[in-house]
Amino acid sequence: MFFASDNWAGAHRAINERLLRESTRFAAAYGTSELDRAVEARFNEIFEREVSVFFVATGTAANSLALASVARPGGVVFCHSEAHVIEDECGAPDFFSGMRMVPVEGPLGKMNMKNLEARMVRYPQDAVHHGRAAAITMTQATEVGSVYTLDEIAAIAQMARAHALPLHMDGARFANALVALDATPAEMTWRRGVDILSFGGTKNGCWCAEAIVFFNPEMARELPFIRKRTAQLFSKSRFIAAQFEAYLKDGLWLDLATHANAMADRLRDGLSGSNSARLAWPTQSNEVFAIVPIDTMKNAHEKGAKFYDWLEPRDMSEPAGEGEMLIRLVTSFATTADDVDAFLAVIG
Template sequence: MFFASDNWAGAHPAINERLSKESTRFAAAYGTSDLDRAIEQRFNEIFEKEVAVFFVATGTAANSLSLASIARPGGLTFCHTEAHVIEDECGAPDFFSGMRMVGVEGPAGKMLPENLIERIARYPQDSVHHGRAAAVTMTQATEVGTIYSLDEIDVISKIAKDNGLPLHMDGARFANALVSLGCSPAEMTWKRGVDVLSFGGTKNGCWCAEAIVFFDPQLAKDFAFLRKRTAQLFSKSRFIAAQFEAYLKDDLWIGLASHANTMADRLRTGFGSLNSARLAWQTESNEVFAVLPKASAKAASEQGAKFYDWLEPRDIPEKVGKDEVLIRMVTSFATTQEDVDQFLSICASA
C-alpha cells in the first residue's frame, strides 16, 4: 500500500529492459548519439511540430532551467501560491533564473485569471525598485491533484501574451493530466500558447528521465550552454534517451498514466462510500486528498500503508476537525486494485 508518491514506485519493466540493452553497447556522448537524435525527432512527432528538446535529470532542474532560459534582469515569475516551484524546490527556480516567484491565489490549486492580472499590474516594466513581470508558470496537473481545462489554459495564456510574458508549464505529471483531459499533447501545450514545457517521465514509470521542450526552437538557441553550465549535460545522455524510447513506444506512457488515474478513481469512489472518511476536495489526476479520523490513519499506517499527512490549503472546502487528519495519496503505474481495496477496508473497519 504505497501511496506516499508516484516517485516511490520503481521503473517499469520495459524501461528497465531498454536500459539494460543500452548498457552493453558504445555510443557517442553528450547528447550526440543516434539514439538521442531519434528521440528528439520522436518529440517532434508527439507534439506535431518541430520542437527543441533537452534532457535533464530532475523535475527541479527542468523547471529551474526552463525559467532561467526566459529570465530577465529584475524579473518576476508568477505562479499559484501553492505551486511546486514556490513551495517545494528549495528556491532552485529563483536561484538558477535570478528571478523571484510571486504567488497568485486561486481555488483548487489554479490561478484565478483576475488575480493574475492584478499581480502582473503591480510590477510594470519600468519598476526598477520592485522588479518587472517576466514570466508565468502553471502546474499541470496541479499540486493539489486538479487540472487546468483547455479553456482555462487559454485564459492564462492570453493574459501572459497580452503582457508580453512567456508561459511555462510544469508537467511533472503531464501524462496524468493529458489522460484526464483526453486531448493530444499539442492541444494541451503550444496550441494553447505554452512556450516551454517541463516534460516529466520519472513519476510515471521512468528511472530518471525529464525533458525541457521549447515549442519555438529559437527560444532555445543558447540553452545548450545554460544546461552545460548548470551541470545538467549528461555525458551518457543516451541513457535518458533510452528511457524515453521505451516510455514513448506504443504509447506506454499514456497507458501507465491511465492506470494510475484509474486507481485514483477507485480510491475516490471508495472514499465516497465511507461514513468515517471523506474526500477533502475533488481531484482529477492520480492524487487523492482525504480527511480521515486520526484513528483510521493510524491503523492504516500500522498495517503498512504509506501516505503523507498534508497541510490544509488556504481554501479547503471543509475544515479538518481536531480528531481528523488530512492525507495525500498518490497512485502510480504500480498501484494495484488490491492495494486500494485493502486501504479502504482498513479505513472502513477502523
C-alpha cells in the same frame, strides 16, 4: 499499500529492459548519439511540430532551467501560491534564473485570473524598485490533483501574450493530466499558447527522465549553455533518451498514466462511500486528498499503509475538524486494485 508518492514506485519493466540493452553498447556522448537524435525527433511527432528538446535528470532542474532561459534582470515569475516551484524546490528556480517567484492565489491549485491580473499590474516593465514581470508558470496536473481545462490554459496564455510574457508549464504529471482531459499533447500545450514545457517521465514509470521542451526552437538558443553551466549535461545522456524511447513507444506513457488515474478513481469511489473518511475536494489526476480521523490514520499506518499527512491549502473550503486530519494518497503505474481495496478496507 504504497500511496506516499508516485516517486516511490520503481521503473516499468519495458524501461528497465531498454536501459539494459543500452548498457552493452558504445555511443557518442553528450547528447550527440543517434538515439538522442531519434528520441528528439520522436518528440516532434508527439507534439505535431518541430520542437527543441533538452534532457535533464530532475523535475526541479527542468523547471529551473526552463525559467532561467527566459530570465530578465529584476524579473518575477507568477505561479500559484502552492506551486512546486515556490514551495518545494528549495529556491532552485530563483537561484538558477535570478528571478523571484510571485504567488498567485486560486482555488483547487489553479491560479485565479483576476488574482493573476492584479499581481501582474504591480510589476510593470519600468518598475526598477519592485522588479518587472518576466514569465508565468503553471502546473499541469496541479499540486492538489486538479487539472487545468484547455480553456483555462488558453486564458492564461492569452494574458501572458497581452503582457508579452512567455508561458511555462510544469508537467511533472503531464501524462496524468493529458489522459484526464482526453487531449493530445499539442492540444494541451502549444495550441493553447504554452511556450515551454517541463515534460516529466520519472513519476510515471521512468527511472530518471525529464525533458525541457521548447515549442519555438528560437527560444532555446541559450539553453545548451545554461544546461552545461548547471551541470545537467550528462555525458551518457543516451540513458535518459533510452528511457524516453521505451516510455513513448506504442503509447506506453499514456497507458501507464491511464492506469494510475483509474486507480485514483477507484480510491475516490471508495472514499466517497467510506464511513470514516471523506474526500477533501474533487481531483482528476492520480492524487487523492481525504480527511480522516487521526485514529484511523494511525491504524492504517500500523497496518502498513504508506501515505503522507498534508498541510491544508489556504483556500480549503471545508477544513478538517477536531480529531481529523488531511492526508494525500498518490497512485502510480504500479498501484494495483488489490492495493486500493486493501487500503479502503483498513480505513472502513
